[in-house]
Amino acid sequence: MKFELKSTDGLSKARAGLITTGHGKIETPIFMPVGTVASVKGVHQRELKEDINPDIILGNTYHLYLRPKTDILEKAGGLHKFMNWDRNILTDSGGYQVYSLSANRKIKEEGVKFKSHIDGSYHFFTPENVMEIQRLIGADIMMAFDECTPYPCDYNYAKRSMHMTHRWLDRCVQHFNKVPPKYGYDQALFPIVQGSTYKDLRIQSAEYIAGVGAEGNAIGGLSVGEPAEEMYAMTELVCGILPQDKPRYLMGVGTPINILENIALGVDMFDCVMPTRNARNGMLFTAHGVINIKNKKWEDDFSPIDEMGITYVDTYYTKAYLRHLFAANEYLGKQIASIHNLGFYLWLVREARKHILAGDFSEWKNKMVKQMDNRL
Template sequence: MFKLEKTSSSSKARTGILKTDHGSIKTPIFMPVGTVGSVKAVNQDDLADKVKAQIILGNTYHLYLRPGNEIMENAGGLHSFMRWDRPILTDSGGYQIFSLSDNRKLEEEGATFKSHLDGSKHLFTPENVVETQRVLGSDIIMILDECPPYPAEKSYVHESMGLTHRWAKRGREAFLTSKPKYGHSQAQFGIVQGGTFKDLRKESSEYMASLNFEGLAIGGLSVGEPNELMYEITDFNTEHLPEEKPRYLMGVGTPANLLQCVARGVDMFDCVMPTRNARNGMIFTRYGKINLRNAKWKHHHQPLDTDFPSDLCSKYKMSYLHHLFKANELLGLELASKQNLTFYLWLMSEARSRIEDDTFSDWYPGMSETVDKKI
């Protein structure tokens, strides 16, 4: 499923190919988030042809609640439902349940929670989360886990990790004793927990590796800890993950976060930031971050970057983009969302090229600083 191609001579950055029945994914890669079967403000044709997304992410929690398993199965799974013929990864919903701390209860059987839509009560177990993702038909499915908050006492994180491990074993058994529904294969990724405690991270990495998942994710980061601590734990964690398996850092992050964590041996990323920030008028570029609502763009009658492969940068005057956001026009949200996603995918493609020619370690520190600047 995963073939490691090249590793940087002076960092842990690496390239690889992740093969699925819906296509091969060149890593390192960023996955646009399509929580409910839609990447906000971007249609599927543009997502494929302009953004050049190789894989997108859907969410089991949200799709289970609406439209629900019956409709999804009758539609032939998520690929058919949303007319997307490239790979899809679905998160198990563990993070969403974590965020409903006042409306959920964790027990050995699973997680009981109240729907954010209508208050109805539901139970997610390691087994039925696999079943729901079989119905969704995603190429990569995630196990049910608990994501502890930051900061948290070590005793709590240890107990939480133990629950995630027991759920992982049950989820793996459910996956291995069930079959895909739509004629294409599925892979299952485990999720390493342990908070910011290195001994727990090591223990969790070794346990998840022992279950022989097709890939392994680093969970429980980007939940409020400082960036430097996230980098430190990520760097430590990749030291204890199998080299031959893809490594997915969940919920991360800014362009600089991605580059720093590629350097620490991560292959896959997802985050809502590109589209969420776009809807607020912030775009990411290779020169830094721009707020399109700022008055400085009102009289800027030139495109930003005529050499960049997105309409926002190469085609439209900055004064026009500023006008769209001041007038609350939907076209502004669309153009900004496509710009940010295109930039994230470009950044990962550029990182891959730099790893291949072994210039990544010289390139990424400066690029990390540049993309984090405000213009």
């Protein structure tokens, strides 16, 4: 994997870069649609590629391991071929899913024993077998196995967890170097900074992760319930330590405003289920604010969903029609809203890149943050 830094913003830490992998180029900053189980919810690959048009999407090791299982993915020739996606894929290691299964898992030094949410069967993840699973999945970018701490989190627990995540990382790197890629292209491994919202732990973790010399680095354990100000403080701190010449990925973040503020702090890559999850509940993100399409005010509004939108659904359908689909509980409504929101997120990061390259990012970002905070 190769990363080139193309431009930086004069008034902030925002960066425009270019990642190159075996599946092509990724212009940063980038938002990665979440395709947890080899599918971005409610979106055909054709729509994903032609309308939303991301350079990279995200899959999840935990979910893909349980279903369809790695033997099926291996027979298919990897996740790219299985889902017919010829661009980049990043896989989360499953650490976050293990965190979210707090009632059904047990964490030890060796690894994590957990109970499947599908059939209740027991499984065991270690740093070593998570590397093997991701090799079989065939992601272009693999994540190291970590423990994602909750918020709030006791200091001593956060410290113990961080050190264990570092020890797990050492095991991940060792095993990653032992097990070669399977499908004829290279895979990169990103370690993950932890430390909850404790400044000294975040500094220690960021320094440890920076010292590994990986091809890119991730920031985990945020967007788990902490106030936005805490997220920004930790991100700014960590970005000041992580190498300038490697991409930085903030995991699981967030709202459009969160994304712009974190781009300003030096983050290059994002993912979040919010655009599709909120879409399924009738919430549409736009450059001028948030629309709750279920509101009665849209019942006879025959204007396009979003005249500024980049996807075909934005001008093909009206607000009144989309509201009707939600009122009638037609799944098409959720699909339309999902395509719109994902298209908006990709538009947003690409506009951010344009303004970084043009040298006026900070002024544009401040204007956009104010606009997007409206409820329409």
